[in-house]
Amino acid sequence: KAGVTQTPRYLIKTRGQQVTLSCSPISGHRSVSWYQQTPGQGLQFLFEYFSETQRNKGNFPGRFSGRQFSNSRSEMNVSTLELGDSALYLCASSWSGGSGYGYTFGSGTRLTVV
Amino acid sequence: GEDVEQSLFLSVREGDSSVINCTYTDSSSTYLYWYKQEPGAGLQLLTYIFSNMDMKQDQRLTVLLNKKDKHLSLRIADTQTGDSAIYFCAEAGSGNTGKLIFGQGTTLQVKP
Numbered sequence: 001k002a003g004v005t006q007t008p009r010y011l012i013k014t015r016g017q018q019v020t021l022s023c024s025p026i027s028g029h030r031s032v033s034w035y036q037q038t039p040g041q042g043l044q045f046l047f048e049y050f051s052e053t054q055r056n057k058g059n060f061p062g063r064f065s066g067r068q069f070s071n072s073r074s075e076m077n078v079s080t081l082e083l084g085d086s087a088l089y090l091c092a093s094s095w096s097g098g099s100g101y102g103y104t105f106g107s108g109t110r111l112t113v114v
Numbered sequence: 115g116e117d118v119e120q121s122l123f124l125s126v127r128e129g130d131s132s133v134i135n136c137t138y139t140d141s142s143s144t145y146l147y148w149y150k151q152e153p154g155a156g157l158q159l160l161t162y163i164f165s166n167m168d169m170k171q172d173q174r175l176t177v178l179l180n181k182k183d184k185h186l187s188l189r190i191a192d193t194q195t196g197d198s199a200i201y202f203c204a205e206a207g208s209g210n211t212g213k214l215i216f217g218q219g220t221t222l223q224v225k226p
Contacts, residue, residue, distance in 0.1 A: 033212040048212030056211045090156055103214060105157040
C-alpha cells in the first residue's frame with residue numbers, strides 16, 4: 001500500500017511570507033501528526049488531527065496552524081515566516097492516533113527561510 | 115515532564131553488535147519505539163515494544179525494556195554498513211494523543 005506522502009519535498013521562502021505543507025496519510029488512517037525537526041531542537045511535536053479535529057497541540061506559536069479534511073489529508077500552515085522556522089517538517093499517520101498502532105512517517109518537507 | 119535521553123554517537127565495526135541506549139521519564143508510557151533516519155529521509159519505524167514486555171526480538175533487532183529504571187535499549191546483531199544512520203528512541207503516553215516524545219537521536223557509524 002502507498003505510504004505517507006508529503007508535498008512539496010523542498011521549499012524556499014522569504015521571511016514574512018507564509019507557507020502551506022501537505023500530507024496524505026496511508027489509506028484508512030484517520031490520525032495525522034506533524035513534527036518539526038531541527039539540528040538544535042530535534043524532533044518536536046506540533047499538533048495532531050483526527051477526524052478533522054485537532055486533538056493535541058505542542059508548544060508552538062499561533063503562527064503554526066493546521067487542518068484536516070474529510071479524506072484525512074492534512075495541511076499545516078506557517079504564517080509570517082522567520083529564519084528559525086527553517087526545518088524538516090514531518091508528518092505521521094496512524095489508524096487512530098493511539099500508541100499501539102504505530103506511526104508511519106512521510107519523507108518530510110524541507111523548508112528553508114531566507 | 116516528559117523527557118527522552120540518548121547518547122549521541124556510537125561507532126562499531128562491521129559484523130559487531132551495536133547497542134543503543136535510551137532513558138525516559140514518563141512512567142505512563144505505554145509504547146516505546148525505535149525509528150531509523152537515513153540522510154535526507156523521513157523516519158522509518160524499526161520496532162516497538164509494549165510497556166508490559168521485557169524483551170522483543172525481530173530478526174537482527176532485540177529491544178530490551180527495564181520499566182523500573184525506565185531504560186530501553188536496541189541491539190543490532192551483525193551490524194552492516196547499511197545500518198549507518200541516526201536512531202531515535204520515542205515514547206508514547208497513554209490514550210489517543212498522536213504524540214511521540216523523541217530522544218535526540220544516536221548516530222551509528224559502522225566501519226568496514
